[in-house]
Amino acid sequence: MVLFENVNLRYGDGPAILQQVSFTLAPGSFHFIVGASGAGKSSLLRMMYLAQKPTSGRVNLFGQEVDQLKRHDRPLLRRRVGVVFQDFRLLPHLSALDNVALPLRVAGVAENKIRDHVTELLKWVGLAEHVDALPATLSGGQQQRVAIARAVITRPSLLLADEPTGNLDDTIAVRLMYLFGELNKVGTTIVVATHSERLVQQFSHRQLRIEQGNVRLVPQRSEAA
Amino acid sequence: MRLFRSDLPLAGDASARFLPWIIGCMVYLAALAVAAALSADNLAERWHADLAGRFTVELPPSPPSDEKEAKLRNITGFLSTIDGVTAVKLVGDSEKAALLRPWLGGVELPDDIALPDLIVVEAGKAVDLAKVSVELVAIDPAIRVDDHANWNGDLLAFSNSMKILALIVLSLIALAAVSTVIFVTRTGLAIHRRVIEIVHLVGAQDAYIARQFLFHALRLGLAGGAVGASLAAATWLGLQRWLSGGGSGLLPSLALSTADWLAVAAVPVALAVVAMFTAQATVLILLGREP
Numbered sequence: 230m231v232l233f234e235n236v237n238l239r240y241g242d243g244p245a246i247l248q249q250v251s252f253t254l255a256p257g258s259f260h261f262i263v264g265a266s267g268a269g270k271s272s273l274l275r276m277m278y279l280a281q282k283p284t285s286g287r288v289n290l291f292g293q294e295v296d297q298l299k300r301h302d303r304p305l306l307r308r309r310v311g312v313v314f315q316d317f318r319l320l321p322h323l324s325a326l327d328n329v330a331l332p333l334r335v336a337g338v339a340e341n342k343i344r345d346h347v348t349e350l351l352k353w354v355g356l357a358e359h360v361d362a363l364p365a366t367l368s369g370g371q372q373q374r375v376a377i378a379r380a381v382i383t384r385p386s387l388l389l390a391d392e393p394t395g396n397l398d399d400t401i402a403v404r405l406m407y408l409f410g411e412l413n414k415v416g417t418t419i420v421v422a423t424h425s426e427r428l429v430q431q432f433s434h435r436q437l438r439i440e441q442g443n444v445r446l447v448p449q450r451s452e453a454a
Numbered sequence: 455m456r457l458f459r460s461d462l463p464l465a466g467d468a469s470a471r472f473l474p475w476i477i478g479c480m481v482y483l484a485a486l487a488v489a490a491a492l493s494a495d496n497l498a499e500r501w502h503a504d505l506a507g508r509f510t511v512e513l514p515p516s517p518p519s520d521e522k523e524a525k526l527r528n529i530t531g532f533l534s535t536i537d538g539v540t541a542v543k544l545v546g547d548s549e550k551a552a553l554l555r556p557w558l559g560g561v562e563l564p565d566d567i568a569l570p571d572l573i574v575v576e577a578g579k580a581v582d583l584a585k586v587s588v589e590l591v592a593i594d595p596a597i598r599v600d601d602h603a604n605w606n607g608d609l610l611a612f613s614n615s616m617k618i619l620a621l622i623v624l625s626l627i628a629l630a631a632v633s634t635v636i637f638v639t640r641t642g643l644a645i646h647r648r649v650i651e652i653v654h655l656v657g658a659q660d661a662y663i664a665r666q667f668l669f670h671a672l673r674l675g676l677a678g679g680a681v682g683a684s685l686a687a688a689t690w691l692g693l694q695r696w697l698s699g700g701g702s703g704l705l706p707s708l709a710l711s712t713a714d715w716l717a718v719a720a721v722p723v724a725l726a727v728v729a730m731f732t733a734q735a736t737v738l739i740l741l742g743r744e745p
Binding site for chain 2: 278280282300301304305307308312318320322323327331332334335336379383
């Protein structure tokens, strides 16, 4: 599903962010990316959703070599990846419904199929009353749920979440992790970047631990035992 | 409807306010240029048709006399015998006065100003004018035969000049429209860079984004074009009414046919289409340059 091999990343002439990173994420797996703030968690995710090219090394997504992709092919691959951004990145001028519908529209889904589908999903994430609301009128938690709905509306094979619980209280954060767990059970590969050790301890999943630019794979507790 | 919905907030841009006015001004000028060229062409065609198959014999002014009457009878008689000539008509004093009225207005011509005698000859087929001239000069060396070739040539040159001028004006306007749309589109891309990045990240092709700019430019182009074309039509109709009503008889009619009006109406549509494809091409080129 996701293969990184000897990947290095640095921005311009700055210091190396990631060094000789190699790992494989199997389909249907659930991983945390763990590390201190600024460790490179977001950079690692950005490479997974094709917003960042590695300085060197090999990245393979869904069996396709990323550096050999043509510009025209990149969006097709991105449609198989759902992303929940740390800052949500909702389009402020669009309603919750239109924000969630965006991945369907760009994929060319017929308009008459979009509204029912999106409304159902928004209902599922508890936003049935806010379908037509603009992001600015929603709370942080509600905006995050819109962002999650947008990320999963196309039923992506790979779901990436960057600090998804960072702006949430503990109760909602736990509920969100259960939601990711549900998606994982139906076969979605999940990668959640977080700096919250408490969250990582609470949910036993494999970890990609970033320390000083190196990534170490930590098996889940049951595997370690 | 889906074609016209936009995920980018382009309608709120400053360009959405000023571009229609710029396009409107361009369409106004372009539509007037087209109308002028078509009108000149119509005029040339009308005058050419009026003069086709006709030549004029002109005798220098001379006071009335029996000798003059005899000469005129002699000339008209000769002209009537020429093979192909269908009508020979001596232009009377009242008709000559009517011909001069556009230049003189309502002023009566003083009696002491003599006018040349004119004989209009209509021919159903080509007549050897050189031979006719020789025959007429034998009657009176001062006689002049005019087949209006010079006048027709000037008309054709005038009509062609107007067409070329209109083409130059249209080309310049199209160039200005393309430049403006490129500038507006580049600005739009810069303003909405963050939104475009998000739309890209959820899987949009460059063509999807370009399509939004395309329809935005089409909307603005049509809106501005409709205003510009309406104002141009009003201006032209006003000018036409003024010329046909209070204007001098020297000035030509500016009436346009239905086909001409359709050509004028095509100007805003054409400019909107130019704006549309310019916007699309600009977005595709600029996004294609990104890594």
